């Protein structure tokens with residue numbers, strides 16, 4: 196377990212499914228061949244097949260006894276979807292053979308393929324909500340436990356889970372072991388890659404790109420032990436933010452405020468059924484565990500309190516007035532850690548991430564050539 | 573020998589497999605190991621490669637595919653020219669699996685040849701597969717992979733770039749593409765040094781000048797390796813212990829999901845063989861296997877280890893139902909007497925929280941297995957002889 200843990204809270208009542216977070220992540224981190232199909236951040240419609248397809252049925256995670264469960268590794272074409280491109284060049288270049296856009300492959304699947312189908316009967320009781328997902332930077336990561344090469348590590352200073360690309364040999368047991376299927380195989384370099392919680396940004400005091408760009412301002416980022424952080428207040432003080440599928444035993448560190456504000460159902464005459472909600476509580480219980488009842492109760496009570504008295508710290512938090520409050524990332528903290536470890540806080544990429552944890556024998560070359568693993572610059 | 577045969581038959585273990593001690597390979601002295609014609613005259617010996625089943629990994633489909641894995645027979649020959657040693661490994665594989673660059677769940681066929689760094693004393697040799705503390709191994713790995721888009725040709729993932737973000741356009745991009753095509757590395761060849769589980773480290777500084785290749789011929793693969801007899805990692809002379817592993821992509825093989833031989837002795841022609849090493853690697857274990865089985869039961873080995881393939885899996889300790897195939901008698905003996913000499917980490921360090929395979933004491937893995945050095949020598953010999961009978965039948 197790491198000394199401190201960075202965490203993110205996502206308020207599902209506010210996510211509008213705009214995918215701005217997805218794009219922010221994608222443009223920031225698809226800087227290497229083979230990452231094209233990976234959505235480190237994705238926003239799926241719930242209920243739905245999700246991304247990768249039916250990820251909740253692919254195994255991994257731990258059982259009640261703490262034993263890692265076997266899992267299935269998704270197929271790029273069938274379960275993630277091959278990323279396709281259009282013939283921009285020939286079209287823009289005015290080549291005679293192409294007057295229309297067409298994709299370079301015939302896609303059969305992709306993220307959000309079954310967008311917004313949801314469940315129930317339209318228009319009486321249909322429902323859906325958006326579920327943005329990133330790697331949970333678990334306290335007990337299934338990916339890490341599954342790796343026979345010790346190529347996955349959890350940073351001491353903030354609990355960020357990273358793949359040591361020097362040690363990774365592309366065995367992919369991590370993918371089987373992650374119950375969220377949030378670790379991906381890069382077939383071009385034959386190594387696993389995953390969300391890095393934008394640690395190079397975080398170390399500069401900036402939130403992860405997905406959180407900063409979020410249009411709905413649904414995301415809060417901070418250290419779980421920082422009582423001043425909104426993350427702490429939402430998770431520990433008000434207990435309204437819950438882990439996704441915490442029954443997988445990985446102790447996820449991305450927390451969700453469950454959706455409470457779904458529309459009411461219609462009766463046979465098309466009239467609103469007072470007090471009804473379209474979201475079946477069983478579905479929420481499946482995702483967020485039995486604590487969801489308490490969380491919803493607290494949320495409703497605070498809403499009521501706000502209506503009656505005009506005061507509610509919880510509502511103020513959830514309105515998310517200021518980025519500076521939503522993201523409490525003590526820049527000084529990382530500078531201190533860097534100093535203690537004789538690391539350059541401005542290093543664009545963590546040396547451990549690229550150069551290898553155990554490669555101290557001088558057999559490796561690092562990203563910047565000439566330098567050895569460990570301290571440099 | 574007759575007595576051993578009867579008792580083995582009584583145990584219901586494949587008699588021929590149990591009796592076949594590993595062959596002795598002679599590396600003929602040739603003028604130049606890189607001359608392909610040397611293999612026409614080379615003498616191939618049959619080496620059996622056993623499914624490595626000590627640890628179960630968490631890939632559901634792979635586990636289903638390999639549930640009843642059998643041993644494979646490979647044909648192995650070696651030559652040397654005084655400077656370099658070359659090996660040729662031929663093994664049957666009905667399906668050619670090349671790891672593509674557009675798929676997340678396919679695996680390649682591959683093979684590896686392993687050398688022990690210290691080769692003077694046969695006891696103890698490094699742990700087969702991963703080496704052990706103070707007893708390093710060098711592993712040469714070759715996988716069948718498709719062309720890799722690798723701009724700098726150095727397997728340096730930090731320099732991988734995306735063409736959308738290269739910031740070069742037009743002619744520059746074309747030049748860049750041409751350079752990539754020229755540098756694209758079709759060859760997934762890796763060399764590692766290891767000194768025990770989880771210490772496998774890729775040697776990237778080109779300090780090992782080796783060259784491996786795989787060619788698919790109808791029905792199987794021919795894998796070759798050329799490496800120096802002497803470099804900063806190994807100094808091969810007299811009798812060289814090597815071990816061979818092959819992977820089958822169809823069975824989603826990779827890492828431990830493979831077939832592995834025991835240490836096999838190769839005599840370098842024209843040099844004085846190491847008699848002790850040859851004896852250790854080519855003769856059967858002394859001891860009475862039937863009595864050894866009894867002793868294993870009375871001492872409760874099956875409480876933690878899956879001994880025979882038919883026993884229920886427990887994974888409280890490494891499964892031993894193929895241990896007789898790929899382990900030397902000396903290693904098995906050492907494991908009984910000094911369980912912490914080589915510790916196999918479970919596939920999952922968090923599993924079995926109440927019954928871990930090992931504890932970390934002063935930074936070292938200490939096995940939770942009792943040390944059985946209180947047993948008399950004969951009983952240990954018998955148990956070793958029994959364990960040596962534990963191995964899958966060959967395909």
Ligand code: SF4
Pocket residue numbers: 329330331332333336337338339356372373374375376377378389445
């Ligand atoms: S969500 Fe998956 S990939 Fe991320 S830390 Fe947890 S187990 Fe690992």
Ligand code: SF4
Pocket residue numbers: 209210211212213214215216217238325327408409410411412413
């Ligand atoms: S940017 Fe924010 S509101 Fe938009 S999909 Fe992502 S999490 Fe939801």
